[in-house]
Amino acid sequence: MPNTPRVVLLVQSGSEFGRGALRGIGSYIQSHGHWIVFHRVGLLPERLPPDVKSWRPNGMIGQFQTPALLQQVQRMGLPTIDLFSQYGCRGIPRFSVDHAAITKMAVDYFLELGYQNLAYCGFRGVYYCERRCAAFVEYVREQGCSVEVFQSPRPESGSRVLAIESAGVFDIEQMGEWLSSLPRPLAVMAGTDMRAMHVLEACSLCGLKVPDDVAVLGVGNDEVLCNLADPPLTSIALRPEQIGFEAAALLDRMMRGEQPPAEELLSGPLCVVSRKSTNSLAVSDPKVHEAVNHIRENYARKLSVLRVAKHVGISRSTLQRRFVQALGRSPHEELLRVQLERVKELLRDTDLPLTRISELAGFNYPECMMKLFKRKTGKTPGEFRSQLRNGPDKIGGPLRNTR
Numbered sequence: 001m002p003n004t005p006r007v008v009l010l011v012q013s014g015s016e017f018g019r020g021a022l023r024g025i026g027s028y029i030q031s032h033g034h035w036i037v038f039h040r041v042g043l044l045p046e047r048l049p050p051d052v053k054s055w056r057p058n059g060m061i062g063q064f065q066t067p068a069l070l071q072q073v074q075r076m077g078l079p080t081i082d083l084f085s086q087y088g089c090r091g092i093p094r095f096s097v098d099h100a101a102i103t104k105m106a107v108d109y110f111l112e113l114g115y116q117n118l119a120y121c122g123f124r125g126v127y128y129c130e131r132r133c134a135a136f137v138e139y140v141r142e143q144g145c146s147v148e149v150f151q152s153p154r155p156e157s158g159s160r161v162l163a164i165e166s167a168g169v170f171d172i173e174q175m176g177e178w179l180s181s182l183p184r185p186l187a188v189m190a191g192t193d194m195r196a197m198h199v200l201e202a203c204s205l206c207g208l209k210v211p212d213d214v215a216v217l218g219v220g221n222d223e224v225l226c227n228l229a230d231p232p233l234t235s236i237a238l239r240p241e242q243i244g245f246e247a248a249a250l251l252d253r254m255m256r257g258e259q260p261p262a263e264e265l266l267s268g269p270l271c272v273v274s275r276k277s278t279n280s281l282a283v284s285d286p287k288v289h290e291a292v293n294h295i296r297e298n299y300a301r302k303l304s305v306l307r308v309a310k311h312v313g314i315s316r317s318t319l320q321r322r323f324v325q326a327l328g329r330s331p332h333e334e335l336l337r338v339q340l341e342r343v344k345e346l347l348r349d350t351d352l353p354l355t356r357i358s359e360l361a362g363f364n365y366p367e368c369m370m371k372l373f374k375r376k377t378g379k380t381p382g383e384f385r386s387q388l389r390n391g392p393d394k395i396g397g398p399l400r401n402t403r
Contacts, residue, residue, distance in 0.1 A: 005255055008052055009039040010062030011083065016193075016222035017240045018063065021083055024244025025061065032252065043162065048072050059255045061247050065160060079254035081247045085264060086127045093250065095243045098266040099128060102236055103135040106189045106217055109272045111143060112337070114282035114327050115187035115215065119148040121175065121199050122191030123164050125155040129191030132219070136189055150178045165194050172198050176206035179214060185282040186214045193218035193225045196233050200277065204230075211280035221273050231276035237388070239267045270387055271377075273348065274341055281327070287312050288326040291319060292334065299338045300362040305331045340376055343369060347385040354381055 009025065012018035022039075029035050038055055046066050053076065063084040064070040070089050073080055082089065085096035110118055120136045122129035133149060140147040152171055155164045179186070179202055190196035196218030200210060208214050210231055218226070221237035246265070254260055283289045290312045295303065308331055309316040323331045342361040346352055358366040373381050 004034055004036055005058040005252075006036045006038070006056065007251070008055070008057045008060040008062070009037055010044060010060065010064070011039070011244075012044050012063055013039075013041050014043070016220055016224075017238065020238075020240025021244035021247070024241035024246075025248045026244075027241070028245050028248035028252070032249070045069065046160075048076075059251045061244075061251055079251055079260070081251050081254075083243065083247060091260060093260040093262075094264045095247050096264055096266055097128070097238050097243075098268045099131040100135040100139075101266075101268045102219060102238075103132050103189065104139055105236055105269050105272060106219075107136065107139050107143065109217070109278075110187040110189075110215070111145075113187070113215065113278065113280070115185060116145050116282065117183045117186045118145055119150070119179075119182060119186060119188045120191070121150045121188055121195055122152070123168060123195060124151040124153065125164050126161050126191070129195070132189075132191050146183070148178075148182055150175055165192070168195060168198050169201075172202045172205060175199065176202035176208075179203060179208060180206045184208075184213045185280070187278075187282070188214055188216050190216065190218045193220045193222045193233060193235055196235070196277075197225060197229055200229055200231075200233070211276065211278050215278040215280060215282075217272070217278055226273070226275060229277065231279075234275045234278040235273055237270040237273050239270050243267050271344070271384075274345070283326050285322055285326045287314055287319070288322050291323070291331060295331070295335050295338055299335060299342065300360060302362060302364065303335060305335070308335075336372065339363065339369075340373060343373060343381065344384070347381055348388045357381070 009022065011021055013022060038052065038057060040049070044063055044065055047069055057078060059079040060073060061081045061083065062073065064073060064082050064087070065084055067087050070082070070087050070092070074089050074092060080092045082092050082094045085094040088094070107118065118140050120133050122133050124130065133151070137147050137149065152164065152168055155167065175198060188199055190199050196216050199216050203210050203214050210216055216233065218233050218235040219238070221235040226233040226235050250260070281289070281292050283292060291308050294308055294311050305319070306316055309319040312319065319331055323329065323334065327334065339361045343357055346357045346360060354370065355366045358369040361369065363369040370381055377384060
């Protein structure tokens with residue numbers, strides 16, 4: 001291998017996932033040595049650009065969305081990494097997100113909010129949406145809950161992902177009819193943030209209130225889309241920076257002669273980033289509902305369970321019993337849950353010190369907040385903040401393979 005490798009990056013910078021992967025690749029380059037990079041902004045090609053071969057690259061990282069492109073790349077005989085991971089190709093290792101882990105995180109999040117009616121909305125013909133759909137249905141049924149599915153009409157043969165997603169706007173009216181037919185309160189996981197935007201539009205079209213009637217969650221945490229949504233969209237944050245960083249590290253080793261792994265390498269999701277599209281609990285007990293609202297409005301005021309019980313006009317023991325019946329957890333556990341969600345928001349959106357974050361979230365002592373945060377999330381607040389700020393060297397350790 002030459003002293004300065006020449007690497008082709010066929011990664012779509014127009015998507016949040018692609019930009020994250022490129023940030024991770026860039027971080028590896030900055031910390032491990034210079035590469036000369038071939039990268040063009042725009043849509044992914046269906047075939048290799050004609051000037052790639054003449055550029056004489058030493059390696060390649062790409063999102064190979066067609067078998068023809070992947071076969072063309074394989075014939076070049078270069079060390080190559082596939083970040084799209086739909087088609088297996090001998091000698092080209094694949095990196096992917098863990099779709100089963102994503103759907104489990106979504107379902108567990110909805111169950112914690114008290115939902116029993118769950119649904120999935122995705123794109124037929126987009127392989128990762130279909131994988132998420134199958135995993136979602138399986139896991140929801142394991143939990144003993146009802147599940148419904150809406151998929152887009154089957155696309156024409158050979159349709160690319162971007163074309164399928166763009167065509168999704170044409171079935172919003174049909175989606176609204178489907179949503180109106182389902183029992184409420186309803187929680188919907190969309191296969192992507194774009195599909196979640198379509199769900200929100202369908203709810204608006206047919207007069208369903210979000211999140212009171214329908215709670216909506218996307219995947220990808222594209223902050224531009226999530227904050228354009230009305231209401232702002234809750235989404236599952238992935239780890240594209242980790243994937244990009246690890247892919248660059250593996251390609252570097254392959255260009256130095258290391259044999260590639262045969263397994264698909266998986267990256268689990270980071271966390272649920274809560275916004276207003278899921279800011280509701282599926283609670284039928286009016287006293288519990290009133291108590292939950294009181295907790296959400298007053299958690300920062302050193303709130304106690306006794307004060308909550310007095311506010312709703314029942315005894316502490318009765319509130320405890322009715323809370324467990326409605327939500328499967330105590331009022332104290334709900335208070336801590338709300339406080340920790342606030343801590344996560346402040347870690348994500350501000351640079352405030354932990355002492356101030358602890359105070360704003362209603363904890364008496366920062367040490368108590370930090371200990372609870374570590375116990376509940378498995379990370380310190382500082383580690384959590386680093387992950388959300390996309391530090392590829394601190395994002396959860398190595399990826400795992402599928403074996």
